[in-house]
Amino acid sequence: MAPRVLVSDKLSKTAVQIFAGGGVEVDYMPDLGKDKDKLLEVIGQYDGLAIRSATKVTEKLIQAATRLKVVGRAGIGVDNVDIPAASRKGIIVMNTPFGNSITTAEHAIALMFAVARQLPAADASTQAGKWEKNRFMGVEITGKTLGIIGCGNIGAIVAARGVGLKMRVIAFDPFLSADRAAHLGIEKVELHDLFKRSDFITLHTPMTDKTKGIIDKAAIARMKDGVRIVNCARGGLIVEADLAEAIKSGKVAGAGVDVFEVEPATDSPLFGLDNVVCTPHLGAATSEAQENVALQVAEQMSDYLIRGAVANAINMPSITAEEAPILTPFVQLAECLGAFAGQVTEEAITSVEITYDGSVAAMNTRALTSAALAGLIKSQVSDVNMVSAPIMAKERGIQLTESRRDRSGVFDSYIKLTVVTEKQTRSVAGTVFSDGKPRFIQIKGINLDAEVGRHMVYTTNNDAPGIIGLLGTVFGKAGVNIANFQLGRDRPGGNAIALLYVDSPVPEDVLDAVRAHKEIASAKPLRFDVADVAG
Structure with missing residues (x-):
């Protein structure tokens, strides 16, 4: 279904043509922004809202905007938009700082x-x-x-x-x-x-x-x-x-x-x-400027809704149309790393450190950090995204540290996420191979190579004989098919981990059967927002 945009203020009709030409459905109602009640009534039907200064994007309007993904302000000032409320809801707010x-x-x-x-x-x-x-x-x-x-x-x-x-x-x-x-x-x-x-x-x-x-x-x-x-x-x-x-x-x-x-x-x-x-706020009042900002906001909103490119956003790192295809696999990787840490961490997180190693360090790491935080918080708040995640992390008192460095290992690039709680420090690292799929390459300092699937199980155990057989037997009896199985350990007879990529969610009683084994320390079900690729 094509994204749908409402133009609620007086913008150049050329903007409507740009929306339509970009594959976006657009409703041009330039006086609707003055009717707060009517706008509140219809806003739930739209993915985008294009405005000037007449429309007031209040917290009440934002709460009613159940589909809204982006607000585009044709002009510089965004005083008429409740940016904190939009950010908490995960709505990108864009302006057009250069058009006028x-x-x-x-x-x-x-x-x-x-x-x-x-x-x-x-x-x-x-x-x-x-x-x-x-x-x-x-x-x-x-x-x-x-x-x-x-x-x-x-x-x-x-x-x-x-x-x-x-x-x-x-x-x-x-x-x-x-x-x-x-x-x-x-x-x-x-x-x-x-x-x-x-x-x-x-x-x-x-x-x-x-x-x-x-x-x-x-x-x-x-x-x-x-x-x-x-x-x-x-x-x-x-x-x-x-x-x-x-x-x-x-x-x-x-x-x-x-x-x-x-x-x-x-x-x-x-x-x-x-x-x-x-003069009555005439700074942008020329025909050229009015045309420029209208065209610019239509192009920016269309690029985001159709291609995922983010330009001139107030509350989100910019992602150009050119870098979006390159960045997207690493955005998914960063979110998966965050999701892993969020699902296996039970205590309150006090700090997060993200390390970008190799070629990924030269990418748009602000966007990657936002994705990692979104994955981290999603286990607690289901409607978080890259826009709202940094704010939610700050509200929770999570201290964030980022570092970038030249290639230091066998991988051309990788991302490492470390979370700290009052009781422990846990790290997970991953990379993207040529197929564009995210992979876990290290957990708790233990090396492995595991592709990420929609449904997974993570176990920690003593490095002892019979663990593979135990997992295969218990899952097999329960009718849970294992698509991929990866192991790792810190030393012979030491601490070991296993990541199982399974075709369906694992029932809790099956996990309890695994946990009952004396060598198993923990067994956690995991879910990631990725397409299943293993067979």
Whole structure:
């Protein structure tokens, strides 16, 4: 059955064509997002939801979305999506961070010019029949210092435009490398230095606990007298009352504001102030940007629903369409390793260590780690997946460690999962052969080679004669066919393990008969979400 997507906000009709062309059924209802009750009534029919800002994806809606796998936001901001609730439900939330980058950057530059030359006020005065040439004395931009807070995709475009305007460009961004700054022709500085040196400040950083209110009374006090501030990012980055007070006092010469603490903004301390240019969140409001983000979100959602590719996800590692076929066998392996550990571990897990060895270490290990955690937790929570697993692990207080290393053994690559409880440490390792099927290669430090089947039995025992015969006899009498049988031991007469791949689930009384043998320490039934391949 083809996946089904609902478009509940106004998106370009071209997006509908992209969905349909990609093999996705799509219902285009651009006003449905405003009707919360109706949306709640129908959301259970859809695998994907494409939105802009009108649709509010609340926890209540998410709970009703029994089929939903992905929410696609045509734009950058996802304030209208309850991301924690979506993540707990295993729903991927995507945005389109690049579709409106040029448009937003250009709007920031436009506001900077408008504030520098007081263009809106001059326009209103002139159209009112006045000729107040001496009243509107502006400042040049050339040679001035432009401070950029946040030099990601949009900030970098603004930086390039600033350099082109012959400005001195400085930037504060903890993730901006020295090489990247040099490539852009700008200087990386600390925030306090940016405040002290900038003639113009423009914000292009996301809203986080660290950036909320990044420009407040204390920050403004550290700025140059006569500084001009532009915000086309998020409203809460600036404390509006503090900025308004600074404009009234003359400390700040002007501001260009496209985003507000509360939107739609029908009232603000900034309204009516001289040389404050306000626009109604127009950063992405060009026909090109609207078309771009609509096409991008349709392509991303289609790629995920049809091919499993994940792009620009807020709560999930990205998986490109090219790497998905290569990564998929290792995703299944990682999940099987986690599932093994989860099913044989009875105590609460305190920490998990995942080692990637060989060529797999160069792959998208974030996705593999998410898969391993999903397998680990699935024995306790049936509806966990790669999206929700990292959150559930964190909520359970599980400490996670990852390591990567060059090839160190006979296998081209393998993954090793180690779980620690208060009582013991247990490890399991596996690899993928050329057939693309996952295999266990080590358990508890004991080497073996066992293909993974849907139904398996894992035993630990003393290395003593008769174990193979015991298992074969007990299972045979119960009508349980053994498809594959693998053994391993740490030393002659020491600890031994067995992995049996069976054609059907093993009844509990049959396992009890195995456990009754004096040499058997434990016998556990296992189940893995893989196709049966042995015969």
